[in-house]
Amino acid sequence: MLDGIPSAAQATYGSIPGPVLFSIIALVGLACFAYIVAKRLTPLLRAERDNRFDRPLLRLERLLKYWLGQWKHPRFRFAGTIHILIFAGFLILAFQAFSLLILGISGDVVLSRFSETVGRLYGPIKDYAATIVFLCMIIAATRRIVFKPARYEVPAKYGNGHKADAIFLLALIATLMASEGLIEASKAAMQAQLGQPGESLAVMSLPWMMKNALSAASSPTLWNIYRGAYLIDVLTFYFLLCYRPFGIQFHVETSLFNVYFAKLDKGTVKPVKWGLTQEQLDNVKSIGVKTFEDFTWKHMLDFYSCADCGRCSDQCPANAVRRPLSPRFLTTKARDYSFQHYPVVGSSGNGTPLIGSIYSEDEIWSCTTCGACEEECPLLIEYIDKIVDLRRGMVDDGNVPKSLQKPLKALESRGNPYGKMEKKRAEWTKAADFQKSCTVRVLDGSQSADTLYFVDSITSYDDRMQSIGRATARILDHVGTNFGILGAAEKDSGHEVRRFGEETLFMALRDENAEAIKASGVQRIVTSDPHAYNALKHDYQNVPPVEHISEVIAREVKTGKITFNRVEDADKVYAYHDPCYLGRHNQVYDDPRDVLDAIPGLKRVEMERSRDRALCCGGGGLMLFYEPKEEQRIGVLRAKMAAEAGANVIVTACPFCMVNMEDAIKVAGLEGQMTAIDLTELVDRQIVREIPHSVETIEPVREAKQEVAPV
Numbered sequence: 001m002l003d004g005i006p007s008a009a010q011a012t013y014g015s016i017p018g019p020v021l022f023s024i025i026a027l028v029g030l031a032c033f034a035y036i037v038a039k040r041l042t043p044l045l046r047a048e049r050d051n052r053f054d055r056p057l058l059r060l061e062r063l064l065k066y067w068l069g070q071w072k073h074p075r076f077r078f079a080g081t082i083h084i085l086i087f088a089g090f091l092i093l094a095f096q097a098f099s100l101l102i103l104g105i106s107g108d109v110v111l112s113r114f115s116e117t118v119g120r121l122y123g124p125i126k127d128y129a130a131t132i133v134f135l136c137m138i139i140a141a142t143r144r145i146v147f148k149p150a151r152y153e154v155p156a157k158y159g160n161g162h163k164a165d166a167i168f169l170l171a172l173i174a175t176l177m178a179s180e181g182l183i184e185a186s187k188a189a190m191q192a193q194l195g196q197p198g199e200s201l202a203v204m205s206l207p208w209m210m211k212n213a214l215s216a217a218s219s220p221t222l223w224n225i226y227r228g229a230y231l232i233d234v235l236t237f238y239f240l241l242c243y244r245p246f247g248i249q250f251h252v253e254t255s256l257f258n259v260y261f262a263k264l265d266k267g268t269v270k271p272v273k274w275g276l277t278q279e280q281l282d283n284v285k286s287i288g289v290k291t292f293e294d295f296t297w298k299h300m301l302d303f304y305s306c307a308d309c310g311r312c313s314d315q316c317p318a319n320a321v322r323r324p325l326s327p328r329f330l331t332t333k334a335r336d337y338s339f340q341h342y343p344v345v346g347s348s349g350n351g352t353p354l355i356g357s358i359y360s361e362d363e364i365w366s367c368t369t370c371g372a373c374e375e376e377c378p379l380l381i382e383y384i385d386k387i388v389d390l391r392r393g394m395v396d397d398g399n400v401p402k403s404l405q406k407p408l409k410a411l412e413s414r415g416n417p418y419g420k421m422e423k424k425r426a427e428w429t430k431a432a433d434f435q436k437s438c439t440v441r442v443l444d445g446s447q448s449a450d451t452l453y454f455v456d457s458i459t460s461y462d463d464r465m466q467s468i469g470r471a472t473a474r475i476l477d478h479v480g481t482n483f484g485i486l487g488a489a490e491k492d493s494g495h496e497v498r499r500f501g502e503e504t505l506f507m508a509l510r511d512e513n514a515e516a517i518k519a520s521g522v523q524r525i526v527t528s529d530p531h532a533y534n535a536l537k538h539d540y541q542n543v544p545p546v547e548h549i550s551e552v553i554a555r556e557v558k559t560g561k562i563t564f565n566r567v568e569d570a571d572k573v574y575a576y577h578d579p580c581y582l583g584r585h586n587q588v589y590d591d592p593r594d595v596l597d598a599i600p601g602l603k604r605v606e607m608e609r610s611r612d613r614a615l616c617c618g619g620g621g622l623m624l625f626y627e628p629k630e631e632q633r634i635g636v637l638r639a640k641m642a643a644e645a646g647a648n649v650i651v652t653a654c655p656f657c658m659v660n661m662e663d664a665i666k667v668a669g670l671e672g673q674m675t676a677i678d679l680t681e682l683v684d685r686q687i688v689r690e691i692p693h694s695v696e697t698i699e700p701v702r703e704a705k706q707e708v709a710p711v
C-alpha cells in the first residue's frame with residue numbers, strides 16, 4: 001500500500017502481477033543496455049592506447065567544473081541555459097526515477113526511508129524539476145522545428161542530419177516527465193478522494209496541474225491512469241536507456257567519462273604512440289591514423305560523446321570561410337562509421353582507410369590548429385590531436401600537398417622553410433640603422449649571455465618580419481637584458497612541422513635546437529613568435545623556461561623600466577588580435593592588453609570575437625604555404641571584424657598573424673584605411689628613451705603569402 005492506496009506493485013496487467021511484469025521489463029532492459037554498451041565498447045578495446053590515468057585530483061576538479069558545473073554552457077546563452085536546466089533536472093530526478101522503478105517491483109518507496117524533512121523538501125523540488133525539464137523539451141523541439149538555428153543544419157556533403165533523432169529523443173524525455181507527473185497526480189487525486197493527507201504537490205508544477213485536471217475523475221479511472229502511467233513510465237525509461245547508445249544522446253552516459261579523461265595540457269600534441277621510446281618509434285611500421293582503429297580509445301570516446309550541438313563548427317575559422325572542414329562533422333562521421341562497422345547485431349569489420357572514405361585530404365589539411373573548436377566544446381572533445389594524427393598518417397603514406405613539399409624539403413636541408421642559407425639567419429641584425437642603436441650577440445661559443453632571444457625562421461628571413469626581430473632586440477636591450485641569439489645554429493622551432501604531421505623532421509629540428517640552446521648556456525629564453533613560444537614550452541623538454549616578449553614588456557611596464565610617450569596619432573583606434581598560440585593555447589590574454597593600455601592616449605577597442613573566442617588569422621599549421629579551397633581568406637574576415645569594431649590599426653603579437661593581416665587588409669580593399677603593427681614595433685616606437693633611435697619605416701613588402709624561395 002502507498003499512503004493508504006495500492007501501489008504499482010499491487011497492480012495487475014492482464015493476469016500478470018505488477019512485480020513479475022516490472023521485474024521482467026527491468027531484467028530485459030538492463031540486459032539489452034549492457035549488451036549494447038559492450039558492443040559500443042568493442043572498437044575502444046581494439047583502439048590505440050592513450051595515457052589518461054594521471055593526475056586524478058586535477059581530473060576530478062575539472063569533472064566538477066566542466067561536467068557537474070556545466071562551465072562552458074553559458075557561452076551560448078540561450079541553448080546553454082536550456083541545457084543547464086535539463087541537466088540539473090536530470091540530476092534531481094535521477095533519485096525519483098530510481099525510486100519509481102523500485103516501486104513497481106517491491107512496492108517500497110525509497111523516499112519514505114528518508115526523514116520527513118528531506119522528503120518534504122525533495123517533493124516540491126522534483127515536481128518543479130520535472131516541470132522545467134518538460135517545458136525545456138517543448139522549447140528545444142520548437143527551436144529545432146520552427147527556428148532551425150543554422151549551427152544544427154547538416155550540409156548534404158556531411159551526411160544525414162540528426163534532427164529527427166533529436167526530436168524523437170526530446171519526445172521520449174517529455175513522455176517520461178509527463179508519465180511521472182501523471183503517476184504523482186493520479187496518486188494525489190486518489191488520496192484526496194479518500195480524504196487522506198498524502199504528499200502535497202508543488203503549486204503550478206506539472207503534477208499539480210494534472211491533479212487539478214483529474215480531480216473530477218472516478219476512483220477506478222484514477223487507478224487505471226495510475227497503472228497505465230506507471231507502465232508507460234517504466235517502458236519509456238528502459239527504451240530510452242537502450243536507445244541512447246544509438247545516437248547523440250549517448251553523451252548522457254559517456255560525457256562523465258569523457259570529461260574526466262579529457263586532455264589536461266593545452267598547447268601540446270600527443271606523441272605518435274603513447275608509451276614508445278624514440279628508438280621503438282623508429283621500428284613502428286605505420287605512423288598516424290589511417291584506419292578507424294588507429295584512433296586512441298579516448299578519441300573514440302570523443303566520437304560517442306558529441307552532443308551534435310555545432311558549437312565547435314560555429315567557432316571554426318575554416319568553416320567560417322567555407323573550407324571543406326567543419327569539426328563537428330569530423331566527429332559525427334566517425335561515430336556513424338563506428339556504428340556501421342561495429343554494429344549491435346552482426347559482425348564487426350575494420351581496416352577501411354579513412355581518407356578517401358569518410359574524410360577528404362583537403363578537409364584534414366584545412367585546419368589551422370587554432371583550437372577554437374576545443375575551447376568551445378562543452379564536453380571537452382579534442383580535435384587537434386586527431387587532425388595531427390590523420391596528417392601523420394597521410395605524411396607516412398607520402399601524401400603531402402604539392403605546395404608544402406618544397407618548404408618541407410627546405411626545412412630538412414636548411415632548417416627553414418624558405419630554403420635560405422643558415423649563415424643568413426642573423427642578417428636581420430646587420431641593418432645599418434639598427435646596429436647604431438643595438439648590438440646583438442651571437443652565442444656561438446665565443447660569447448655568452450643569460451637570455452636567449454629565439455627568433456625562429458619567419459622573423460629571421462622574412463624582410464618585413466625582420467622589423468619585429470629588431471624591435472624585440474631593442475626592447476630587451478632597453479630593459480637591460482643580457483641576451484643573444486643562436487644565429488646560424490638556430491633551426492626552425494618545428495612547431496608547424498609537428499602540427500603538419502611530420503614528426504620525424506620535427507624531432508630532428510627540436511634536437512638540433514635543444515643541443516644549441518644547451519651549448520649556449522643561457523638560463524631563460526624569450527621569443528616574439530608565439531609558435532616558437534608554444535614549441536619551446538610544450539614540445540621541447542629540458543630547455544630553460546621560455547617567455548613571450550609581451551610577458552616581458554608587461555612586467556617591465558609594471559617595474560617602471562618601460563614608460564611610453566603619448567601616441568601622436570590621436571585619430572587612430574587600435575584593436576588587439578589574439579594570436580591563437582599566445583591566447584587560446586597559452587592563456588596570455590592580459591599582458592598585451594595591459595601594455596597597450598599603458599600607452600598614454602592610445603584608444604583601444606575589442607573586436608566582437610576576442611580572447612579565447614578570437615578568430616584565427618588563418619596562418620597556423622604551415623598555412624602560409626598551403627592554399628585551401630575557401631570562399632574568402634580567414635584574415636579578410638578578421639580585418640572586417642576589426643573595421644566593424646571601429647578600429648583602424650590591428651595590433652598583433654605574432655609574425656604569422658602579421659603576414660596574414662597585412663595580406664588581408666590589401667585583399668579586403670582596406671589599404672589606406674587600416675594598418676597592422678606588431679606589439680613589439682608599437683612598443684619600440686612609443687618607448688621613452690634617453691637617446692631616441694630613428695624609428696624604422698615599416699612597409700609591407702610581401703606580395704603574396706605563398707611566396708617561397710627556390711630551394
Ligand code: SF4
Nearest residue numbers: 316367368370371373
Ligand atoms: S583547430 Fe581551428 S581550424 Fe582546426 S578544426 Fe578546430 S576550430 Fe577549425
Ligand code: SF4
Nearest residue numbers: 306307309310312377
Ligand atoms: S564536438 Fe563538442 S561542440 Fe562540437 S558538436 Fe560535438 S559536443 Fe558540440
